[in-house]
Amino acid sequence: MDAAHKRKRPDADDDGAAGAVDLSSLEGADDVEVLDLRAAKRLLLAFERRLRDNLEARMKHPDDPARFADSEIALHAETDRLRLLAGAPDLFPDLVPLGLASSLSSLLTHDNADLAAAAASLLADLTDSDDPDDLAGLHSLADALVEANALDLLVHNLSRFSEADPDEAEAVHHTLSVVENLLELRPQLADIVCDRTKLLRWLLARLKAREFDANKQYASEILAILLQDSPANQKRLGNINGVDGLLQAVAMYKSRDPKTSDEEEMLENLFDCLCCVLMPMENKERFVKAEGVELMIIIMKQKKLAYSSAIRTLDFAMTRFPPACERFVDVLGLKTAFAAFMDSCEQEKQKRELSGSTRRTGGITKGSRRIRLLGKFVENECEKIDRLMEFYTRYSERVKAETERLDSLDLDDLEMDEDERYNRKLEAGLYTLQLIALILGHIWHSGNSQMRTRIELLLRQNKLTKDDVKDILEEYHDNIGDLDGPEEKERAQGRTKEIIASLSL
Known part of the structure; x- marks a missing residue:
């Protein structure tokens, strides 16, 4: 947008x-x-x-x-x-x-x-x-x-x-x-206008209308602007039943595609709004209670235009919120998600599904749900681990090529510091590689001998070792930011350290 x-x-x-x-x-x-x-x-x-x-x-x-x-x-x-x-x-x-x-x-x-x-x-x-x-x-x-x-x-x-x-x-x-x-x-007026007026209520009501027109599209764009960089507005919308309202708006497209490019843009705006409003923790809870997880799974099954947006929305919903991960397992979302993971051929869809897989493996830590999740990686002779390693080698080569390119440059002449260098590597595929390494790490950390044997075999076949995976995770650990607060940073680093330690055994 x-x-x-x-x-x-x-x-x-x-x-x-x-x-x-x-x-x-x-x-x-x-x-x-x-x-x-x-x-x-x-x-x-x-x-x-x-x-x-x-x-x-x-x-x-x-x-x-x-x-x-x-x-x-x-x-x-x-x-x-x-x-x-x-x-x-x-x-x-x-x-x-x-x-x-x-x-x-x-x-x-x-x-x-x-x-x-x-x-x-x-x-x-x-x-x-x-x-x-x-x-x-x-x-x-x-x-x-x-x-x-x-x-x-x-x-x-x-x-x-x-x-x-x-x-x-x-x-x-x-x-x-x-x-x-x-x-x-x-831009600071975004908070002011929503605090002083009923603009959010009007926009929400306008978006719930079934018929599409230019003003409905414009309303979706204005709402996306208001929510984009405003935690206050994200919370305000949640407090006026905005999560449910946005779910109603996108539900109109669960089994059909937009008819025009303008309507398609509006649908993208609606999902942008939904992802923004899912930033506050209390809105994630509202999303689960409003059966947002179930709706996103239905949209994924239909494989319409909103397919990728539904995966992205689930990614936001499950980030740092185990109840959404648990609901996802309870309503049989694993089958749909892993089917998407195995079929994914577009790079952006790969990144979204890998991100979602990371949320699930990290968010479901114990009990029968954890067993069901890990069982998906074992079935059909560990075919999903094979797919993971296919992605791992592909993105590892991209990151290696970018690293070699940066090493050949005179960074002083380019005024490029280490942070900029790291960002360049992220853009080249390091972010996706880190997601894959995290999933592999979670699988290894589970202690399942069959899956560990498969991972070691595939690493050897690709002339890689566990140390290569550890290097990726250590770089990830060292660059975890505190955007979500110092406590969340400490927890994330602690979980990553546990995974790295298990790979050393």
């Missing part, structure tokens, strides 16, 4: 002509070719005068729409003229003190939904730019909009607009576009 990608309505004109305004339409501007500060101020003042006139007319004649209809037409036209400002973000710091943000925020609250929609459309244009030179101006406008409570008003309008009306559906799209633009300009 590319958070910086700006989405357009499917029916939007490519040349943007629909939103264009001729400079010659400026009231009182004679032969203006460039929008300077003076002309921009006249634009803003004219808009504010029309807004004030309309509000006064409404207050004087609240029960007679005919008496303020003309003023609303004039206000709508003046709002459209403000689109000229989108071409001059450098003027925003001078216009914000004059009321640019506060006036547009007040228009979002207008009783006429068409004018509120026009405000959202205008703000979508004003806050959108890919030019780095525009950032200073855009930041000043974004900060002023937040101070004027524009975020709260935008989210309120999402529920106010009726998507049964095509024009108001487009207004919803523009509103989401403003939210996306503000999040890109000020």
Whole structure:
């Protein structure tokens, strides 16, 4: 998912002509070719005068729409003229003190939904730019909009607009576009908007709708942005039954594929959201209780487009959470998972299934479930260990080639330290090799003589020894980070040390 990608309505004109305004339409501007500060101020003042006139007319004649209809037409036209400002973000710091943000925020609250929609459309244009030179101006406008409570008003309008009306559906799209633009300009707003508004609830409800459309796709993208780097939002979504809601959304694709590329992108966003929300431990528990493990197994069995995403989701669910691993065994997930492991031919699918296998072997440490898991490696003359060693030799050769390449370089000239060197090796396949070594280590640590004999035979056939596996695990041990906290780091290093020690026997 590319958070910086700006989405357009499917029916939007490519040349943007629909939103264009001729400079010659400026009231009182004679032969203006460039929008300077003076002309921009006249634009803003004219808009504010029309807004004030309309509000006064409404207050004087609240029960007679005919008496303020003309003023609303004039206000709508003046709002459209403000689109000229989108071409001059450098003027925003001078216009914000004059009321640019506060006036547009007040228009979002207008009783006429068409004018509120026009405000959202205008703000979508004003806050959108890919030019780095525009950032200073855009930041000043974004900060002023937040101070004027524009975020709260935008989210309120999402529920106010009726998507049964095509024009108001487009207004919803523009509103989401403003939210996306503000999040890109000020990423810290992700926590603020979800704390102050009901945006998460609206997005969740929108994604549970069965019919696919452009706004549902956009909602999935906004939710993924909000969850991506925010543990607070991940917990917030879990607290409003978001895990179950996302499972309902992806369940629509358990036995069918998306019909279009846009729908396919939305499904990827949904799984991105699901994986993000599974980061907090309490949401993993909710996932298990909501039968998320069972749903992912069903999706894997169907072998539809969501197949790989289901494996990835299980990987997140089982990371540092043995109850998910145990549920996986209890609902007969091993058969499905090992079938995927044996059939996997794509590199990315191999990595995902190997990662999942590592979670399972490390997360199921005792009892009948452990026996059932290890039994899978024995059946059919240890064919799964054969497959593991096939992967091990393949990735070992890749890592060896990358190591030799790095050794041949002058790292001082490249300004490459040991951390960068290690990252290069990870990218070349070391990460996957470490996963395989961990699984082999867990199998060896079990003490099963049949499996140990098979591993030693295959190592000899490939001119390798247990010391080669130990070297991989020792490098893994030394580079375990503390992203999940010092206690988890200590536990992971302790488990790895036990495996390394068993390989020495």
